[in-house]
Amino acid sequence: AELLKPAGYHTVHIGKWHVGETNGMAAYDQGFDESLAMGGMFFLPEDHPDVVNSKQEFDPIDRFLWTMGGYGVRYNGGPTFEPRGHVTDYYTDEAVRVIEANRNRPFFLYLAHWAIHTPLQSTRADYDAYPHIESHTERTYAGMIRGLDRSVGRVMEALREHGLDENTLVIFTSDNGGAGYLGLPDVNRPFRGWKMTFFEGGVHVPYMLRWPARVPPGLVYDAPVHHFDVFATAAAAAGAPMPGDRTMDGVDLVPYATGEASGVPHETLFWTQSHYRAVRHRDWKLQRSGPNDEFLWLFDLASDPTEQNNLATARPDKVAELDALLAAHLAEQAPPLWSSRAAGAVTIDKHLNLPESPDDEYIYYPN
DSSP states (O other): OTTTGGGTOEEEEEEOOOSOSSTTOSGGGTTOSEEEEEOSSOSSOTTOTTEEEEOOTTOHHHHHHHHHOOOOEEETTOOOBOOSSSHHHHHHHHHHHHHHHTTTSOEEEEEEOOTTOSSEEEEHHHHHTOTTOOOHHHHHHHHHHHHHHHHHHHHHHHHHHTTOSTTOOEEEEOSSOOOGGGOOTTTTTTSOOOTTSOSHHHHOOOEEEEOTTTSOTTOOOOSOOOTTHHHHHHHHHHTOOOOSSSOOOOOOOHHHHHTSSOSOSOSEEEEEETTEEEEEETTEEEEEESTTOOEEEEEETTTOTTOOOOOTTTOHHHHHHHHHHHHHHHHTSOOOSSOOOOEEEEESSSOTTSOOOTTOOEEEEEO
């Protein structure tokens, strides 16, 4: 938003904003002309006649969210007010209004849906669309996905209706893989791990670009890319220069998708959260976890994309190579402004509603 606004774009944020709202960190202080932000945890009031709730009593995060509650939104930091209907549908209504209002000028819309996060709340109509699903939790989750899918369709239809779809870049992605605290076993199949882990189940997410004027339909690009590439891709699409006063890690993905650029966007990618760290270099991926590096995994993703065979003991040469890359990367980073307050174990192959066993593999998630 800060890059595109000076380039003549009207900038709008709708939904989740997960970097704070004080000391200049709110969306409307970070380049957005308009911000319609979450003001509560609920998609609908818990006792609404059109809502179906699914509570995961085994999950402390879920219990916190239901206790925290709140059903509301805020516009540009103003007072919280109740939206109309299910939050997913309401955000979509407002996104369609943004497209209509700005159809005659360049705009940047960041639509950050709260769905399909817990607390799980589906509309009754979306829940009733899946009578064949026996699990109440999974059926509620499916209903929420249906609502999100409908939202994407409505946004795309609004672009078509106003003649904007050919030359509008649309990016659809997710911030992480499915969470183990849902209690659903197959949300990340075939990958191991969950949200809060750097296994593929936690970091291998949907990532789709649509721009008919530049990108032919149906292309599949297999090389690893990253969310920070969204920044560079959007900047290039808008003709805005990248900042020159700092190192920028992202690249414009469009030339790689179309074949105009050779090579791959990234030879090496890193993930770090305090003492939990991972590096992927080409097809090799190393993870270290624990305050004292108790746990080490090494996988060859070319032959083992679902991370079943830990080669850390068999390939000390690769461990040393990736450790060196990770150390060099960490040496370049600024120290964190806040240290982690605690760390919790997250089992890699079991969701939270399954009993733990002494032979379970797990990571320590610092938070």
